[in-house]
Amino acid sequence: QVHLVQSGAEVKKPGASVKVSCKVSGYTFISYGINWVRQAPGQGLEWMGWISPYNGDTNYEQRLQGRVTMTTDTSTSTAYMELRNLRSDDTAVYYCARGSPNDFWGQGTLVTVSS
Amino acid sequence: EIVLTQSPGTLSLSPGERATLSCRASQSVSSRYLAWYQQKPGQAPRLLIYGSSSRATGIPDRFSGSGSGTDFTLTISRLEPEDFAVYYCQQYGSSPWTFGQGTKVEIK
Numbered sequence: 001q002v003h004l005v006q007s008g009a010e011v012k013k014p015g016a017s018v019k020v021s022c023k024v025s026g027y028t029f030i031s032y033g034i035n036w037v038r039q040a041p042g043q044g045l046e047w048m049g050w051i052s053p054y055n056g057d058t059n060y061e062q063r064l065q066g067r068v069t070m071t072t073d074t075s076t077s078t079a080y081m082e083l084r085n086l087r088s089d090d091t092a093v094y095y096c097a098r099g100s101p102n103d104f105w106g107q108g109t110l111v112t113v114s115s
Numbered sequence: 116e117i118v119l120t121q122s123p124g125t126l127s128l129s130p131g132e133r134a135t136l137s138c139r140a141s142q143s144v145s146s147r148y149l150a151w152y153q154q155k156p157g158q159a160p161r162l163l164i165y166g167s168s169s170r171a172t173g174i175p176d177r178f179s180g181s182g183s184g185t186d187f188t189l190t191i192s193r194l195e196p197e198d199f200a201v202y203y204c205q206q207y208g209s210s211p212w213t214f215g216q217g218t219k220v221e222i223k
Contacts, residue, residue: 035212037160045152045160045203045214061211095159100207101150103171105159 022096148208
């Protein structure tokens with residue numbers, strides 16, 4: 001059974017960084033890319049980027065370039081998304097999702113940015 | 116960037132009725148790379164349709180997708196109580212992948 005389990009909620013101050021983890025199980029980690037998608041409160045879905053656990057290739061949404069880094073640890077089948085220089089409008093639920101299309105999703109991680 | 120525009124914003128229907136949701140793209144999308152998701156409050160999205168018309172594993176056959184080019188449609192043939200939710204289309208053929216803004220299907 002495929003599972004993606006994310007780390008817990010975070011509260012950060014503006015200008016800080018956050019790193020969200022996504023541990024997968026039930027399939028071969030390197031066989032599928034991992035996408036990161038976020039959803040601000042009451043809003044729609046926003047694709048943030050993608051990483052290949054096979055070779056580390058990444059593709060980031062241009063608006064987030066320079067602030068986001070996606071990595072993977074194949075030894076623990078875990079993907080990470082780090083977002084730096086946080087702003088209040090980064091407050092959102094962050095999801096990891098397997099593959100394209102996104103056939104399995106994590107449960108979401110609420111990141112709150114507030115002074 | 117391909118912009119996806121969904122209509123209507125809200126669809127008010129009764130159980131048993133047919134729902135027709137539209138997703139229009141600002142430029143042509145390969146039908147191989149158009150998906151639909153369902154999201155209920157407090158839950159992660161769930162993949163319904165991929166490749167514009169293929170149902171994901173476990174999705175009931177009352178859900179169907181169609182379309183090509185710039186116009187795509189999700190149809191729910193007969194609404195069940197559990198189908199009242201928000202639906203998003205997504206294109207994943209041209210970077211950046213993009214989502215529509217969503218259509219809320221609510222109980223009339």
